[in-house]
Amino acid sequence: MTEGSTGPPSASDEVEIKLPCADLDAVRRKLEQLGARLAAPRHDERNDLYDDETGRLAARGSALRLRRASGRVILTYKGPARFSGGIKAREERETEVADADELEAVLTGLGFKLAFRYEKRREEWTLDDCAVALDETPIGRFVEVEGEPTGIRRALAALGLDSAEAIPYSYARLYLERRKKDPSLPAHMVFSE
Numbered sequence: 001m002t003e004g005s006t007g008p009p010s011a012s013d014e015v016e017i018k019l020p021c022a023d024l025d026a027v028r029r030k031l032e033q034l035g036a037r038l039a040a041p042r043h044d045e046r047n048d049l050y051d052d053e054t055g056r057l058a059a060r061g062s063a064l065r066l067r068r069a070s071g072r073v074i075l076t077y078k079g080p081a082r083f084s085g086g087i088k089a090r091e092e093r094e095t096e097v098a099d100a101d102e103l104e105a106v107l108t109g110l111g112f113k114l115a116f117r118y119e120k121r122r123e124e125w126t127l128d129d130c131a132v133a134l135d136e137t138p139i140g141r142f143v144e145v146e147g148e149p150t151g152i153r154r155a156l157a158a159l160g161l162d163s164a165e166a167i168p169y170s171y172a173r174l175y176l177e178r179r180k181k182d183p184s185l186p187a188h189m190v191f192s193e
Contacts, residue, residue: 014092016146017145020142027159040122047065049063049172051115064112121135130147133145138175143161171189
């Protein structure tokens with residue numbers, strides 16, 4: 001949460017921290033040693049961000065995402081982010097939908113268009129009261145820890161990760177920054193194969 005924000009995160013808030021990670025295998029071994037439970041084996045995700053023609057959602061720090069992963073389709077709204085101690089909190093509302101193609105048609109009918117696509121390979125673990133994701137992306141490897149702030153701090157300490165390395169940006173923002181440095185990158189953050 002930002003300085004001056006009031007109260008703890010609400011039940012609809014996503015509270016997480018994202019860190020770069022050169023060695024996901026080492027984090028995986030540590031999770032196993034700590035008795036963490038594998039919640040979802042490594043799987044591919046395709047995430048499509050939608051916005052209107054003017055980019056209104058992105059301009060206010062919000063996101064409308066359609067995710068396809070492991071045979072599931074999930075529509076998510078994320079509100080503007082607040083930060084405190086490297087931990088990001090933002091409103092998150094999501095629902096599973098039956099038909100991605102029909103939902104895309106609905107979004108298009110409402111005036112939304114695909115603004116950005118990003119892919120990742122994700123493995124999900126549960127460590128105490130936190131969800132830990134090991135992400136491989138076209139721009140690097142990352143660990144995300146989601147839970148309550150005190151649980152996140154405990155998980156980071158147990159995993160030997162340093163919150164000072166936290167990245168406050170979404171994958172879309174990270175890729176945008178990378179493309180500024182290397183305009184030859186494709187418009188979307190997708191695996192080449």
